[in-house]
Amino acid sequence: MSVPKPSFNPTGRRPFLIRLGAALLGFLSLLIAPLAGLFVVTDPLRRSPSAGHRVKIGALALFGEKDPPRRVPILAARQNAWTRDKEARLGAVYIQRTGPDTVRALSVVCPHAGCYVDFDVEQDRYLCPCHHSYFGLQGQVVSDRSPSPRGLDELEVEIDGNSEIWVVFQQFRSGIKEKVPLG
Ligand code: FES
Secondary structure (H helix, E strand, O other), X not given: OOOOOOOOOOOOHHHHHHHHHHHXXXXXXXXXXXXXXXXXXXXXXXXXXXXXXXXXXEEHHHOOOOOOOEEEXXXXXXXXXXXXXXXXXXXXXXXXXXXXXXXXXEEOEOOOOOOEOEEEOOOOEEEOOOOOOEEOOOOOEOOOOOOOOOOOOEEOEEEOOOOEEEEEEOOEOOOOOOOOEOO
């Protein structure tokens, strides 16, 4: 008994669908390069604070040379997969004027386990309320009983031509001696 041969019709519906599929695939592959470029261009918006975020703090004149360190919130644009916050709160830093043209910026995050430290004006030192680590004005650990494995993390500071303070806001791993950026 003979099996009937399938007939091939080059003008039929199936070849048309195959050609259409191939054309669509070609079109999608053309989109890959521009989308990859867009991804790179918008990268700073999606970057987490741990990757280092240059943030404007304010005028140098707002910080007196005799003032104690002041906690300043860090606000910056942040983008996740679906939304873009114009002024998301990324964290905070302590700012202290250390001279006519110099400023120190310390992370508020305790390197022991990540609590926010307070500044004790009476004692002129930082104190972590969670497990009682104490830090001096330069961020150094000042008590043998402080469980923090290192001092407070100092952040990069820049004062621009208009006497505005900028900080590279960054977060670091807690619980270890070394200052290792997160992310
Ligand atoms: S988190 Fe600061 S001492 Fe533990």
